Amino acid sequence: MPGGGSTDEHWHKVEAELREYRSGPNEECPYYNCHFEGQDCSLCFCPLYPCLDGALGKMVLTKKGTEVWSCEDCYWIHRNDVASEIAKRVPATSAPPAREFLDGVKGEVASIHGLSALPIMVLGTTSGAGKSLITAALCRLFSDMGLNVAPFKSQNMSLNSTVTPRGGEISRAQALQAVAARTEADSRMNPILLKPKKDDVSQVIVDGRPYRDMDVPTYYGEFTEGEGVEIVRRAWEFLRRTRDVVVIEGAGSPAEINISDREIANMRTAEIARAPCLLVVNMEWGGAFAYAYGTIMLLPPERRSMVKGIILNNMHGDADCLRPGIEELESRLGIPVLGVVPHVEHLLPDEDSQDLAKEKGAGTLRIGVIMLPRISNFTDLDALALEGVKVVYVKEPRSLEGVGAIIIPGTKNSVADLKWLRQTGLFDAIRELRGKLPILGICGGYQMLGREIIDQNGVEGDVGATWEGLGLLDATTRFEAYEKRTLQVTGRLAQGSGEVRGYEIHMGMSVSREAPLFILNEQEGETGEGSVSADGMVMGSYVHGLFDLPGFRTAFLAKVPSTVPRTAAALDYDRSVEEGLDAVAAVVRSNVDMERIVKILREGLD
Secondary structure: OOOOOOOHHHHHHHHHHHHOOOOOOOOOOOOOOOOOOOOOOOOOOOOOOOOOOOOOOEEEEOOOOOEEEEOOOOOHHHOHHHHHHHHHHOOOOOOOOOHHHHHHHHHHHHHHOOOOOEEEEEEEOOOOOOHHHHHHHHHHHHHHOOOOEEEEOOEEEOOOEEEOOOOOEEEHHHHHHHHHOOOOOOHHHOOEEEEEOOOOEEEEEEOOEEEEEEEHHHHHHHHHHHHHHHHHHHHHHHHHHHOOEEEEEOOOOOOOOOOOOOOOOOHHHHHHHOOOEEEEEEHHHOOHHHHHHHHHHHOOHHHHOOEEEEEEEEEOOOHHHHHHHHHHHHHHHOOOEEEEEEOOOOOOOOOOHHHOOOEEOOOOOEEEEEOOOOEEOHHHHHHHHHHOOEEEEEOOHHHHOOOOEEEEOEEOOHHHHHHHHHHHOHHHHHHHOOOOOOEEEEOHHHHHHOOEEEEOOOOOOOOOEEEEOOOOOOEEEEEOOOOOEEEEEEEEEOOOOOEEEEEEEEOOEEEEOOEOOEEEEEOOEEEEEOEEOOOOOEEEEOOEOOOOOHHHHHHHHOOOOOOOOOOOOOOOHHHHHHHHHHHHHHHHHHHEOHHHHHHHHHHOOO
8 A cells, every 4th residue: 555545454453542542652562662662652553654755664575576665664653742743633533534634744743843853963172161061051942942852972981970761871961961851861862981990991881781891992993983883873863763853962072183083972973963063162271262263174174064153161251352253263264153151150960070179069067078080970979069068079188187977989990999098098097087977988989888899700800809998887899790780779768767869880799787778669679778887877878869869968967976057958959950951051042042053953964
């Protein structure tokens, strides 16, 4: 039936689906997920079949040699937004509607939710230009327009990662951008994540799962030119088929001439997605016009033409003083400056440890966080700012003077950072404070608080080696396999009241002889997690985000031996993030020509 309407048998199934329409996946179906995880299965039998749209399907030959329309690779009808819009417009009649009517419905819905996502890419002149925040703001602004938006960063290097609802590991920056886009985080939003282990070696996470460790020559000499680019292409293809708009973030600079022919995080991704690009410059660093001009002029002409606008970011003071420079830059490059975004104070998570200030938050109560060389998931501490405390990052023993509590955060290499604690004297300094103030270890920090770390297979260090821990908790950690536990968790405090919500993301397993810190909800029932010493002053847990809800924040700070008056703020950290995203988006909307950006988005590279 390549040229006509649906058969009576097919329409009978469509009619039944329309009468009992329920949006969402049918995970009990033996064929789930025939298209993609989380798909809307409500219209399994497409009422538009056969649409004969080459963007959604193709003609194939059957075994009998006859042609039939195949939409095996069509994701469009299984998007929640598309399926619900079609169900509103197509009546559940006993006879199939005329083809002209169905074509009209398809056209109406396609005008709202396109057959393929429109891409736009945010590049930066340098790391720290503000790409992540501008990308998040654009995700929120496009979402405010009623569009189905997703962020995308083909390759990110960061130790600040999190876990998606489906158990994949991605950069925390892309997870924040997913929140901005009001969508569920997905590993395809960050298909390649590099987590540095040494100066020239990183663990490579592919599609949310540990792949293998690579040094720089292997990564750029083999991976990016082969399977790496296909991983990026595959992830982009999925997002293209399931969204209205994809806001792509670059990495570092697109004009790194030493790797421009091999990198896959910037212009190669823009070429795959055919994305018009915006270039972001950090005004605070000085030399902004030189950064912008030099970056664009270092690009070859064909890539230079893909840059459609410049955003001057993080401006202190009156932007009017930039007018002569802006006019000269536009004249030299033929590329418009779309706006000047002022410096914005916010409590949104930092992306990388290079963004960490010496102190964060306000108040007189100081919490000392050990600034491990390989610190990871430091956004665990951001929620403490809701309690009116000041977070101080500590690199030497004398900096522990006057702190009310100590936190040893996560790390990419527990063994290496445990050795660093000894070298700096912090190992003995922390031990001496045992019982005098609360000490908390999170993930790798929890492993260090135990009696010993045993590495049977050299996952963290030497094969078969054992390292003495701080010994403040009666727990032992073993690294036995190149496997990582990644999942989201919920639960409650084991002692007292209060809920906890977060995620686990770690190698190695710990066995504790102490009382549990939390009781987590798992499929097999409740289970104890973490450790707390008999006097309650030393605590350890694998749960990242443990401060995000007020229960544990309040319980932890109540142990601080301080006379400083403080009012506990019973706030959900997630709510503060939403408010922060709205505030940043509002600033971008007020200072950037969004009408011009929408026009760039719709015109693309054509």
